[in-house]
Amino acid sequence: MSENPKLCPCISGLSYSACCQPLHDGKLTASSAEQLMCSRYSAFYLGNIAYLISTLHPNVRQKDDKQTLAQTIEQTQWLGLKIINHKPSAKTATVEFIAFYQDNPIGQLHEQSRFIQEDEQWYYTDGDILEPIKLSRNEACFCGSGKKLKRCHML
Numbered sequence: 001m002s003e004n005p006k007l008c009p010c011i012s013g014l015s016y017s018a019c020c021q022p023l024h025d026g027k028l029t030a031s032s033a034e035q036l037m038c039s040r041y042s043a044f045y046l047g048n049i050a051y052l053i054s055t056l057h058p059n060v061r062q063k064d065d066k067q068t069l070a071q072t073i074e075q076t077q078w079l080g081l082k083i084i085n086h087k088p089s090a091k092t093a094t095v096e097f098i099a100f101y102q103d104n105p106i107g108q109l110h111e112q113s114r115f116i117q118e119d120e121q122w123y124y125t126d127g128d129i130l131e132p133i134k135l136s137r138n139e140a141c142f143c144g145s146g147k148k149l150k151r152c153h154m155l
Contacts, residue, residue: 009045010038011081011144024051029122033093033115034086036122041099045078057116057123077102079153080142091117098133100142106153108132 008019020042022028023035030036036055043051049069053061062068084096092115099109113127135142141152 007144009042009078009081011142012038013144016042024048029120030055032086033088033095033113033117033122034083036115036124037083037086037095037097037113038081040124041078041081041097044073044076044099047073049073055122055124057118057125060125079106080144082142093117093122096130098142100153 006015006017008014008016008021010020012019020039023030023039024043024046030039040052040055042048043055049066052069053065056065079100079102081100082098084098085094086096087094094112094114096112097110099111101107101109110130110132111127112130114125115122116125117123135149137150138148141147141149143153145152
């Protein structure tokens with residue numbers, strides 16, 4: 001994430017208060033699966049376990065979700081998010097994304113996530129883990145710095 005702590009962790013370029021915070025605070029609900037995906041990434045980044053559980057479809061919640069999420073959040077330093085594809089339909093959608101995290105080298109969680117909308121609320125259901133992608137040294141860095149990858153987070 002860029003050095004400005006007021007920017008939203010989802011790398012939208014917007015301030016957190018104008019982007020994911022209203023969703024996290026329950027003032028708004030996600031208008032699309034893509035918006036929910038971004039807000040869930042921000043919740044992981046910020047350690048907002050309650051939001052992650054509330055946006056997980058009730059049919060797939062497990063008794064140990066809180067502990068599992070806490071452990072993941074404790075062990076992972078998220079660096080950036082890249083949305084690859086969003087395929088919406090009437091009440092379901094998929095979002096392909098890559099969430100980058102600190103590792104040696106930089107790690108990638110590349111996933112095709114599935115979402116469902118019920119009672120005007122989008123929920124994450126599950127996803128398929130995909131192979132990491134090769135990034136070009138000359139593309140914009142995934143962290144939102146505005147620098148080229150080779151000048152920021154060289155892989």
